[in-house]
Amino acid sequence: MHLETNVLVIGAGGAGMYAALEAERSGASVILVDRSLIGRGGATVMAQMTVAAALGEQTPDHWEYHLSDTLAAGRGLCDQRLAALVCEDGPRRIREMDAWKVGWAREDDHIKQAQAPGHDRPRCVYVDFLSTGPAVSRTLRTQLNGSNGIRRVGDLAIIDIAVRDGEACGATALHLPTGHVVTIAAKAVVIATGGLTRLYRRNSASANMGGDGYALALRAGAELIDMEFVQFFPIGHLAPRLVGMDPIMWDPFRYKLGGRLLNGEMREFEEDYATRDRRSDGNYVLTRDLATYAITKEVEAGRGSPAGGAYLSFQHVPEAEMRRAFGPVVDRLAANGIDLARQPVEVAPIAHYHMGGIRVDDALETRVAGLYACGEAVGGANGANRLSGNAITEAFVFGARAGHSAARRASKGSGVWSADAARPAVDLLRSAKRRDAPNMAATVAELQALMAEKVGPFRSDEKLRAAVDGLARLTREIGHTPVSSADGFDPVLADWLDLRNMLLVAQSVVVAALARTESRGAHQREDHPGLDDGAWRVNQIVALIEGRLHLSRSAPLAGRDVA
Template identity: 80%
Template sequence: MHLETEVLVIGGGGAGMYAALEAARTGASVVLADRSIVGRGGATVMAQMTVAAALGEQVPDHWEYHLADTLAAGRGLCDARLAAMLCEEGPHRIREMDSWKVGWAREDGHIKQAQAPGHDRPRCVYVDFLSTGPAVSRTLRGRVNAVGGIRRISELAIVDIAVRDGEACGATALHLSTGQIVTIGAKAVVIATGGLTRLYRRNSASANMGGDGYALALRAGAELIDMEFVQFFPIGHLAPRLVGMDPIMWDPFRYKLGGKLLNAEMREFETDYAARDTRSDGRYVLTRDLATYAIFKEVEAGRGSPAGGAYLSFQHVPEAEIRRAFGPVVDRLAANGINLAAQPVEVAPIAHYHMGGVRVDERMCTRVPGLFACGEALGGANGANRLSGNAITEAFVFGARAGQNAAEHALARSNGYSADATRCTVDLLRSASRRDGPNTAATIATLQALMSDKVGPFRTGRTLQAAETALMEITSEIGDRPLAAESPCDPVLVDWLDLRNMLLVARSVTAAALARTESRGAHQREDHPGLDAAWEINQIVSLESGRLRLRRQAPTIDRNAA
């Protein structure tokens, strides 16, 4: 099957839906494709947290204060142009979502704003502490459904970006439920596929966030930036068993009720590590990288909880106050055998977000003309560590920017698609008949264990070198011809295509982490502790003649730079 459109948006999460909306409002026809279900996959729909924006509804605020906090969390590596755009345009997008009836929580007639880690004042809006992401996704789905010119296609996995004469001109895809090959001609392509946390054994991501967009960008000729910086959410649920609830649900209740992190001695330990953050005054303001460090160090010292994490306790909070704060969640926890007034839960770091991604300019355009990126798929805005609450904000802001600029690019051009641009990938998919390779599902599990154990939140040169060797061995094992079960809905072929992407992205993360011989933000080298001023640089990854290449450049510190 062949489709034609002016703008192809790859990924139907928050950023992708916003990009599609803005492209359609600009006047372009849009195909919005997602490998799961449009509006119900990706990270946004899973988010239970808050959204950062300097609205100044309850306390005086300005976007430049938000920017200062964002840059501080980024440890000197933020692209100031992107960070400033995020902070300056964030309030407009929050108010736009408000006009679309998303349902931001209010107090005394004002949009309510909560304090979150790393912010200098209450700045983060929410719907409620467990439903912000679902409410955002539902609102955007409704807008997408109501706007003409957007064709939504679910269960469509993009395999490769089509490039003709150096310019993006469409894509080749696989319809997952039928096995049908689909080619798409487009005058502009937007990558909105989210991050890479599926690379790790314990993660908070949906199953389709294995770094697809990064691999698509690399193979199309674009560059990646800051790939070594993987953010681990410090208090992902560990024990007792929790069924039907998000493992990262604890953070808003922790800072709302003053939940305490305790070690095996039932002693609070966070302030032992607060001195590592010069902005900390002993309150709960440790950024996520520092909180992750604190828990890992307590476990390493033999003071961890039985399941290998730390305790999170609300036992000092009156039971009635817990119920007021948690509402019906208390009953859902009780169904899991958890009584917060009587027992702590165990928590531990979990792969949650990726600061790196596709390198773009202020128009969200890559170095490949016609190829754009937005949301978590792009890198540079967050530097070495993302400030809490910025993820959904960047989905709104960068999604809208990418959609508008992609539409303007598309409307100024004639269709450059040619069947020659998709022929190699079509031939690759048609050749899918091998059955002599490894078990692909088991190989994905092996890859996830490898990344968790060797390229996790704390690394050494030895573990990273071991990971590089193992990744190359796995790459050789799966080969360059697709494995398949030769059925219309072929999970073996899908796993092979996922491994093709995941391995390329895992190698990018590992190479960048091995090269950066310091500890900064979410990248912690146990053999190179502490910041090194010489490493206040970004690392850029490209794919040249099938080989990964690294180069370095100074961060863009002038937010007004062209």
């Protein structure tokens, strides 16, 4: 099957839907594809927290104050042009979503804004504690439903970007239910596939966040930036089973109600790792990085909880106080069989967000003409760590910018389709054979375990070199020829294609982490504990040259262009 459009958007989370809407508003025909259902995959739909924007609705604010906090969180490595774009355009996008009836919480006829860690004032909006992400996704889907110029195609896995004479001209895809090969001609292509948290055994995102967009960009000739910076959330939910709720939901509980971290011996251990961080009641509460470190060390010492984390207990908090603070959430937890007044939950650090990604300019274009990126697929804006609340703002702002830029390029008639440019990917899919090979699903699990154990929150030369060897072995084992198990729907082939991407992206993370011999933001080296601004106030750039990853350095970009 062959399809044609002006703009192809790959990925239908918050950023992808916004890109498609803006591209259509800018006059382009659009095909929006996703390997899952449109608007139901990715990270946005799972988010239950807040969205940062300097609205100034309740407290005087300005986007430059938001930018200052964003740059501070990035530890000197932010691309200031991109960071400024997020902060300056964020309020406009929040108000546009408000006009689309997303339902931002209000107080005294103003959009309510909450305080979040790292912000100098209350500036984070939300729908309610449980529903911000789902409400955002539903609102964007509603806008798509009212659009006539956007064709939506689900269950379509993009295999490679087609590039002709240095310009993106479309893509090759696999229709997962039927196994049919699909080529798509486009005058501009937008990658909106999210991050890479599926590389880790424990993560907070959906199952299709395996770094596909990064691999697509690399093979097309684009560059990646800041790949070593993976953000881990310290108290992600571990046990008992939690259905339909965000695994990172415990932070507000912990800070507002004074949740206590207990080890497997039921002993509170925060004080063992604390320095100057105390709650107002005199008890210790660790910052996120210290909490991650403390839980990791307790587990390594054999003092972890049964599921391999720590206990988070609210049993000392009166039930009436819990209900007053988080009534609807308490009821949702009860429906999951969790009674916080009578039992602790188990928590552990989980991969939550990726600061790195595809390197773009201020139009969100890569170094491959006609190839754009948006949302978490973009690297550079967050530097070494992301400020709380910026993720969905980034999805809105970058999605709109990339969609508009792609439509402008498409209007110029660039990106002429070439069947020859798609032939290598088509031939790859048609070469799939039934042959002896590792269990692909088991290999995915082995890769996730390797990344968790060797490339987790705390790294060392020894661990990272072991990861290099492990990734090389897994790459050899799956081989260069796809594995097939059936005609039509073929989960083995899908897993092989996933592994092809995941292994390439994992190698990009490891090579950058091994090279950065300091600790900065989300990258913590146990063998290099200090920040080295003299040598390492640089971004690391990853490119794929003749089949091998190449690493270089570049000074962080200052200034901005948000016209």
